[in-house]
Amino acid sequence: MAFDIEEALRRFPLPDGQQDMTVNRRQCATALDVSEPMITRYLEQGLPVLSRGSNGQAYEFQLSEVYAWKMWRDDATRAQDAAAEQAAMQMRLLFRNDDEDDPAAQVLTAQQIAQEADADYKRNRAAELRGELARVSRVRDLIEEMLIEFRSQITTLVDFAEMEFSLEPDQVEKMQKRCDSVLVSTRHNFQRAFPVGAVSQISSGSAREADEA
Known part of the structure; x- marks a missing residue:
């Protein structure tokens, strides 16, 4: 889904107590806990900017828009990774039924394959939340x-x-x-x-x- 600033602001408002301010490039990097060169990369990826610096004028960013964009981006990345992980798990399990050389191999039904793939995904997700896995x-x-x-x-x-x-x-x-x-x-x-x-x-x-x- 393409980034929509209005939808992003609605879904990801600033946390309670966080003041919305206009900030410069350095302050934007501080807010996102990244380096200033990383802001350049984010701009290429669609980071909202109020005004682009030129002729001695500083870049200007709105914290609420920056926060909403970063949360939207991270959420989209998680969803994409989760879908890819689920598809990979399902395909891996499909090949278990192709082991013709092993007569003792268990033949799984489509429902069993889906259930095991879902269980694998949940185990990996839990490990990620514990800090044992990283995307x-x-x-x-x-x-x-x-x-x-x-x-x-x-x-x-x-x-x-x-x-x-x-x-x-x-x-x-x-x-x-x-x-x-x-x-x-x-x-x-x-x-x-x-x-x-x-x-x-x-x-x-x-x-x-x-x-x-």
Whole structure:
């Protein structure tokens, strides 16, 4: 379902006692407990904004809209994950009836398959609430936020080392190549682990090019 700000505000009003205010980009990041670069990613995903910063003007966000959008997004993610998990469980159980090599294998009816899939889902959901399981989407968001900070730090590392340790030009070049290699390797490893939605925060350009961009 497409995001509807009016519907989201109705479904997810601010909690009692929470004052609704207009905030800037930094304050919005604080409110959502994320980094400022993550706000850029959220904006690309549809985070409501009262005014976009330009020509020295700051971004402006309404806390009630920000809260409603985040709650709507998280709720939609949970529903999508739950549906996918349920479908996967049902398909897994279907294959139990295909084990022709095992004459002792139990043949399950469609109702039994559905009941067992539902039981598996409830067990996994309970484990998630206890903090023993985490959804892939949440892990991906957390790692992407960490990668944003990692990229920010490594792109300034070469210049810092050059000034701090008075490196020679050939040493600077070697260090820059090493940093570039780390960025590329990190990006590839992330894409292998989370193939859905390629990471854009770890670029394949050089560390200095990224810092100057």
